Each structure stands twice: as structure tokens, then as C-alpha cells.
Amino acid sequence: MTDTATAPLTFAVTRNLAAKNPAQREAILQDPGFGTNFTDHMVDICWSEGGGWHRPRVQPYGPIPLDPAAAVLHYGQEIFEGIKAYRHADGSVHTFRPDRNAARLRNSARRLALPELPTEHFIQSLRELVAVDLDWVPSGADQSLYFRPFMFAKEAFLGVRPAKKVAYYLIACPAGSYFAGGVKPVSIWLSENYARAGKGGTGAAKTGGNYASSLLPQAEAYEKGCDQVVFLDQDGNVEELGGMNVVFVFKDGRVVTPESDSILEGITRDSLLQLAEDRGLTVERRAVSLQEWRDGVANGDITEVFACGTAAVVTPIGALKGEGFEEAQPQGDLALSLREELTDIQYGRREDKHGWLVRLDA
């Protein structure tokens, strides 16, 4: 019996007749920024309660027709992912651990009562988009094509229950070097008035609501002169920045990251910790209290603190500020050395020992 759920889909391809011409595209790729310039096409796959995943398409990038009563607009039933494609020196295009993003999208789907997209369909959607928009994968230093897969409740119904009609979309934007002029440490505001997620909530799912609730605390961080905000749980343990995970480096060679069911499990973090383990360092995934952080910095046990995620890869934390205190954070070289090792693998400059890369253009 064939497994129809994971048999390859046949995408109907509609070419964009108003696609950017090569000169326009090259002008954008010179300085792509992040998240404002999109490629010429997008992918979508429909889902319905009775029909499962159907009508896979590649079509011109453009507005999504949506009924004003679509459930996503009222109740926020939505999830997303973030993953990149990297162009190697020989011109080939690769992505990084897409099976992990696919698995995480399924976990997020379960929590938001959305249908689970099979891993094969997820990876196929990346290939289909690269097949039509291959020239949009930049080749400059630290440049990439950022994929934004997302899924939402499109059923027009104001009753509160899981939608019976859902859409999966994939769009992509060329992305420049996140840190023009070198990686520089960020300052972090400790949010004590707001939480990002609660026990049993949606903190471990990549869903828009978590980001919506982080905007006000992020605005508070800017007001306090900080770049980013860090959240605690109700027990005073460090969670994450709201879009990046946090890692602490100890003087004795331990590399420690907070673990709880309200933290989003980053694939960048997992990969960096694997590389740290490969170097013989001891990795710990456990609760880290704010007290342990501040004491560790004060007594010299903690030698580095950094944040990590797909967009910026690794960002050293330079300062922690909260109501009534400000503490400079120690700077070491592990964060940047792991960053270099990881990006070397992603761009094909170093052996991919863990088999993390998946070629997309062949």
C-alpha cells in the first residue's frame, strides 16, 4: 500500500509574468536588508477536514484572498517557521536541518489545533520555490534566502473551534548580513512586568500570538535604552529573548541553556550546543535562575552569555539591565568561534559531519 500522506505532491506552477527583471533583482540582492523584498513566487497548499492536504501550487507572489470572517483574523490560529537557504561557492543551494523545522511546525500545529504538514511536503515546498526562484538566492558574504513557511485558519466562521479549512504558505526573502560592520554585543532589558508565556501555554510553539504579546515589553526595552528583552518564568528562571534562545558559558567549560516547556526550542541553539559538545565541552539543558545568572557574572563563574537564532545566528549579550540595576556582561570568544564554525558548515566551507545540509537545487 502506498502511503498517500507522504507521496510527493504535484504542484501546479503558474509563472509570475510581472517577475522582476534581472537588473531589478540584482539591485535588490546588492542590499537586500531583511523582510521587505520578496521573491517572485510563493507556494501554497490547502487543507480541509474532508480533503486533507490538496491543491499544491506555486504561484506569483501577491496578496492572499481572505474572507473577513477567517478565523485567523479573530482568534490568531496561526503558526510559522524560519529557515534559510545558503549558496555555496560552486553555486549549489543548500538548506540546514529542514527535518527539524518540519518537526517543529508539526509540534506547533498540534498545540494550535492545526493540521500537521508531513515533513516530505514541507521540504518539497522549499524545493518547489527554489526551482522557480533560484536566482533569488544571493551569493554575497553572509547572505542567504530566508524562507518563511506559515499556516493559518482560513475558514470563515466566528465560532470558537479549530478551523476546518487551513492554508499553508511559503514565501521567501533574500537576506543580507544581519550585522553590517561586524557582530556587536546587544544590551538586554529584563522584563519583570510582562511574561512571554506561561506554564501550559503556547511558549513552545512558534505562533504569532507569542510575538504579539512580546511587542509591548520590547517597546519598554527600547525606552530603557536596550536592544532586546529577556523574559523570566513565574519561578524567576530565565526563558529566552522572545525570538532568540539564551546560552551561558561557564569558566569550567560547561555550556548551559535554559530548558522548560514554555521555551521555543531553537535549531540554531541545538546545533551550536552539538558543536560545543564535539569540542569536548559539557552541555547542560536545565533551569537557570536569574539569581544564578547574576551571581555567576558577579563571581566570574560565567564567562560569556549569548543569544542565538536563525536570523542573526549568534549575538553576544553585552549588558543586562533591569529596574534599578545594570550589569556589563563578560565577553569571551566561544560564541563567535561557534558562530564561525556553524556558518562555515552552512556555506559549505567546512565538512558537514552531522549531515545537516540538504541540497535544494538538484
Ligand SMILES: *Cc1c(COP(=O)(O)O)cnc(C)c1O
Ligand atoms: C524561532 C525562534 C527561536 C530561534 O529558533 P531557531 O530555530 O534557532 O531559529 C527562538 N525563540 C523563539 C520564540 C522563536 O520563535
